[in-house]
Amino acid sequence: MSNFSQAPFPLSCAPNRDRLSLYPDATVRDVAIEPITHVPGDPAVSLLPEDVRAHLSGQLTTPLLDELYERLWLVARRSGQSIDPLHTQEVKGRRIVPTKDPRLYLVWHRDKIYIKPVPAFLLNHDFWAIYLQPPAGESTVHNPKQSSHSGSVAFDRLVAMGFLRSYALLVPHRLDFALAKDAHLMPDDVQDWLQWSKFISYFRHVTDEQVARRYHYGQLRLSRLNWAVRIFRPQHASTMWFYEIPHWSTGDFVARATVPLLFLFASVSLALSSMQVVLAVPADDPWFSGLGDSGLQKMGRAFWVFSAAVILAWLVAGALILGIPLAVLAWQVLWGYRQERKRNAGVSDA
DSSP states (O other): OOOBTTBSSOGGGOSBOOEETTOSOGGGSOTTSOEESEETTEEEEESOHHHHHHHHHHHHOOHHHHHHGGGGGGTSOOOTTOOOOHHHHHHTTOEEEEOSOGGGTTEEETTEEEEOOOOGGGGBHHHHHHHSOOOTTOOSSOOGGGGGGSOSSOOOHHHHHHHHHHHHHHSOSHHHHHHHHHTTOSOTTOOSHHHHHHHHGGGTTOOGGGSOGGGGSOOEEHHHHHHHHHHHOOTTOSSSSOSSOSOSOHHHHHHHHHHHHHHHHHHHHHHHHHHHHHHHSOOSSOSSOOTTOOHHHHHHHHHHHHHHHHHHHHHHHHHHHHHHHHHHHHHHHHHHHHHHHHHHHHHHHO
16 A cells, blocks of 8 residues: 555545644645644544544544454454445345444444444544554554554554445445435545545555454444353443343333244143143054044044144254254354464464
């Protein structure tokens, strides 16, 4: 990737053209544009380095996922490319829910996926050149192990790189851009598809070595993250049971729990009724009827066979309902374990 004055894209492709008053080289700027003294898109945040760092941390960092990083392979696929475009999200029946919380970015649950809108400051060339510079002595290709040793007011550039790389995967086509606009994921600075395409092209081929560890993973399933929190008890979790509380209403929780509980009650009732019939009907020679048997005895034997078949079918159905998901889960964990072993072996060999 070329070095565009320490920004990953040239000034001509920046959707946001605000001039920052702290920009070191004002001679290359359009003098007709009045400089601003706040973060682009956030008038309440000054350009003081401490304020900018705090703002960036609140907007982009994911300490809980960073804490779970070494164990995320158990609940997710370790691939930064595992992100579906917006039109594919709708094909899969997921509605787009905008969120300002970076912790929920690219987390999906049932029929919805949480997506954080693009902050305007990430579209500003000056902002990258001043506040998102690579550590001294490094090129624009970074080593994530050294990111934590940056200056006291410097922000980890890899987080911003990973965020925009994820958007290169979310919005790769004109249709996805239209959906992003409709969902209010793009600031007003991005006016059309051509402008966005030119800008985001500089992030399409960013590798995992150039992004933060959170973006070594793509989409994450909320139900599995909840289990990761329950099992590993990370310090940054707000509760011991949930990564994010999935139900904010008791009525919603009861409504979702009613159907499986009714199914379980009906299944157990059917099995118990069948067992009562089996015990009530004599089991002597149920498969063949003697010459002197009455019609009532024949009917009783038929009920016995049918009830036994119902019990057998109930057992088979229960085994399939429980066995198939468990088998799939075991296969996924085993696959993740093998991939993690291969990755660790590659790192040790290097």
